[in-house]
Amino acid sequence: MSTPEQDKALQDMLRELDITPAPDGFTDRVMEHVQMAPAPKPIQYKAPIGRWGWVAIAAAFISLCVAGLGSNYEFPAVMPEVHIGEFLPTLPFADVSPAIPLALIALSAILVLERMLSKNRLVR
Amino acid sequence: MDDSLLIKLTLDGNQQAYAALVDRYKDLAYSIAVRIVKDAQDAEEVAQDAFVKAYKSLNTFRGASKFSTWLYTIVYHAALSKARKLKRFTPLNQVEAAEIPDDSRHADSMSDLTAEERQRFLAQAMDRLHPIDATLLNLFYFDEQPVQEIANITKMSVSNVKVRLHRARKQLHTELNRLLQSEIRSIL
16 A cells, blocks of 8 residues: 555656647647637527516506506595504505406416517527 | 636637637647547547537537536547547446555655656556546646546546545556566666
């Protein structure tokens, strides 16, 4: 068994050993092949949300507002002096029906669809 | 100029930038190839093909590892594939089964040699090692690649790389002793 000293000496010798250099003109020969090869396409990235994605978000937002405003909330003619606790139950979305969850589901569906249609975001 | 900038320039169509990358890594790439295929001409072909392959797929390089690691991985596996095709390759498990003789009688003789003689004996002993062991030593000692990077290149586990490096040094020691013994015998 080699001693730790011998092993260390061997490691030092290994560090001294010259690497086998590539033959002369190696780079030129590689570049000749490279010039004939098809160039690699640059990497392009699309925005994470496409145009239709933004349209979908806007549409969903508008429908959410419409659904909220179309509820049985009645705007007070004059803003009364109310405590926050009293005011909260009368917020537009407070007692709106299933319109909000439906709008949210629609929004998710549209976004998922948009993602699927745009396939791979990374364009090669 | 750092690698990432050269890669970007290459992807923008500047082939001179790629020539700079080839120039930077050609020696170790060639050295890996020659250790495995054991023939200068075949090694040059393997290294050249690896550089061309790397160029063609440069847009797939994500920068998760160093460019050198990515490139050496291509060279290493291309060289293994070539060696297998040329039937110059013994699977690792067969080598593992072989016992490494324990011989350190002439271990200190190396220190009596000149630097030039040491280089010659060491190079000869490296040639006698299993191609994968020689490549591991190449990467670890000449290029000072960390064990983790070597594991990535060779697709071995970190612990396996460590064990193989230890065994490779032991084997190298034995081969050096054999060479020195035959040298002494020839002088006497």
